[in-house]
Amino acid sequence: MKPKYLLLILLCFLFLKTYPQEAQNAILKTFHSISSHDLLNDAAELSSAKYGGRLSGSQVTLPPRNGWPISSNKAESNQP
Amino acid sequence: MSDGTYLQYFPNAYSDVLNHGSVTLLAGINNQYKDYKFPDDYFPGSNSASGTVSGEIVYVGFGISATELGYDDYKNIDVKGKILLMETGLPYNGNDSTLLKWEKYSYHRYKFQRAKELGAVGLLYISKIANPNTSYLEGFVYAHTSESVAEELFDGTGRKYSETNAAIKKNIQPNSFAINKKVQISASTKHFPDSRSCNVVGIIEGADSILKSEAIILGAHLDAVGSPGCLFPGALDNASGSVNILAAAKALAASGVKPARTILFIFFGGEECGLYGSTKSVESPLWTKEKVICMINLDMVGNGTGFRISNGKSFPDLLSPFADANEKYLHRDLSSSEARVNFGRPRTDAAVFDKAGYRTLSLGTTGNVKPVYYHHPLDNTDALTPEIMEDSAKLLYLGILELANNPNIGIY
Numbered sequence: 001m002k003p004k005y006l007l008l009i010l011l012c013f014l015f016l017k018t019y020p021q022e023a024q025n026a027i028l029k030t031f032h033s034i035s036s037h038d039l040l041n042d043a044a045e046l047s048s049a050k051y052g053g054r055l056s057g058s059q060v061t062l063p064p065r066n067g068w069p070i071s072s073n074k075a076e077s078n079q080p
Numbered sequence: 081m082s083d084g085t086y087l088q089y090f091p092n093a094y095s096d097v098l099n100h101g102s103v104t105l106l107a108g109i110n111n112q113y114k115d116y117k118f119p120d121d122y123f124p125g126s127n128s129a130s131g132t133v134s135g136e137i138v139y140v141g142f143g144i145s146a147t148e149l150g151y152d153d154y155k156n157i158d159v160k161g162k163i164l165l166m167e168t169g170l171p172y173n174g175n176d177s178t179l180l181k182w183e184k185y186s187y188h189r190y191k192f193q194r195a196k197e198l199g200a201v202g203l204l205y206i207s208k209i210a211n212p213n214t215s216y217l218e219g220f221v222y223a224h225t226s227e228s229v230a231e232e233l234f235d236g237t238g239r240k241y242s243e244t245n246a247a248i249k250k251n252i253q254p255n256s257f258a259i260n261k262k263v264q265i266s267a268s269t270k271h272f273p274d275s276r277s278c279n280v281v282g283i284i285e286g287a288d289s290i291l292k293s294e295a296i297i298l299g300a301h302l303d304a305v306g307s308p309g310c311l312f313p314g315a316l317d318n319a320s321g322s323v324n325i326l327a328a329a330k331a332l333a334a335s336g337v338k339p340a341r342t343i344l345f346i347f348f349g350g351e352e353c354g355l356y357g358s359t360k361s362v363e364s365p366l367w368t369k370e371k372v373i374c375m376i377n378l379d380m381v382g383n384g385t386g387f388r389i390s391n392g393k394s395f396p397d398l399l400s401p402f403a404d405a406n407e408k409y410l411h412r413d414l415s416s417s418e419a420r421v422n423f424g425r426p427r428t429d430a431a432v433f434d435k436a437g438y439r440t441l442s443l444g445t446t447g448n449v450k451p452v453y454y455h456h457p458l459d460n461t462d463a464l465t466p467e468i469m470e471d472s473a474k475l476l477y478l479g480i481l482e483l484a485n486n487p488n489i490g491i492y
């Protein structure tokens with residue numbers, strides 16, 4: 001048997017399709033943290049006028065923000 | 081990226097549309113003067129030249145000269161100095177090897193180029209859908225008009241627009257003619273030929289020392305159609321898909337159970353301009369293709385009650401984590417389809433990955449709850465049903481975690 005398949009079988013024991021109870025609880029906790037409220041807020045942000053309809057290639061002028069990769073590196077900004 | 085950023089750049093020319101311009105039917109022997117209204121009757125062209133053109137209207141069907149296929153909309157028709165009334169798409173409708181021969185004529189850029197080289201000065205493009213996937217041609221002014229405007233322009237010609245269009249498609253026979261009316265189109269734009277844009281890339285490195293070399297790609301286009309005349313917010317297309325992925329990414333990053341395989345998140349740029357971002361990411365892959373489990377694309381996933389996973393039936397190993405998660409926790413209607421060869425031009429980022437030989441799934445919705453305002457100013461957050469977005473993000477979280485952790489899922 002190829003080592004690759006041996007490895008797969010071994011891994012099957014490690015990652016059983018049903019996770020142990022504790023792991024399942026952790027997964028469900030994260031699952032329930034996803035909320036439509038946050039999603040709608042994010043969608044409203046992207047849809048807002050300040051992004052000008054997000055036309056690719058275009059330069060929208062956003063207020064500078066720390067850590068914003070475009071404003072922190074002028075050479076990388078897509079100046080028209 | 082090699083430069084230490086998470087931005088993958090590519091060239092991306094674009095045009096700013098400075099106002100909504102105008103489309104005016106000039107008074108003639110058959111008709112009265114009429115100002116068409118934005119946005120009800122027309123949208124300005126996203127890559128129109130700036131200026132005003134006027135001229136006789138000539139209906140040129142699909143605007144295609146495919147002589148090798150025995151089809152030429154311009155045969156025996158003089159369009160020099162004229163304004164064309166033209167269909168988008170193709171007269172041929174099948175999806176088979178014949179479509180392959182027509183494919184190159186389906187591009188808006190081909191049609192514009194052909195019209196310009198025959199001397200047309202402007203275009204009324206039938207289908208009122210804002211679309212930056214066109215080319216900017218010096219002096220060539222155009223606007224998108226509704227079918228009802230086309231029908232109105234046909235008044236007094238003894239023909240009906242809808243019947244003429246249907247007959248061309250049925251017989252694959254051109255039916256071009258001068259309408260004997262004059263129109264004026266004005267546009268105010270500024271073109272930026274040397275601009276560029278980028279994909280925004282995120283990564284969650286796999287937690288398993290061996291499986292981390294394999295990756296799952298999750299993609300959605302972040303761009304929309306801009307502000308041609310007013311803001312086109314692009315909420316459903318495709319803020320929805322983008323934020324669903326963002327929520328799934330946050331959950332996967334925070335998850336108590338870590339993904340064993342690597343997950344790449346690509347927020348594509350340039351989709352609306354011609355699939356530039358996805359094309360860049362298959363031409364300059366961020367991950368070795370042979371080590372990619374699959375690419376999952378989301379485009380317009382925010383209006384509906386059910387899930388649809390395109391291509392899922394062809395890849396049951398990829399589909400089952402999502403089907404299981406839905407059955408156990410979400411209880412939505414979930415349908416899937418077989419992967420089909422597409423003989424036409426690629427229309428989605430997923431199609432670009434398909435063509436490059438990746439296995440792809442596309443998550444979509446069924447059972448629209450709200451009206452769909454495609455490439456329209458009303459594509460705002462009122463057009464969304466946040467419940468299906470929440471469940472899409474949840475489905476992605478559970479499905480991808482399983483895809484990332486199940487050792488039995490292989491790279492075909």
Ligand SMILES: [Zn+2]
Pocket residue numbers: 301317318351379380
């Ligand atoms: Zn889209």
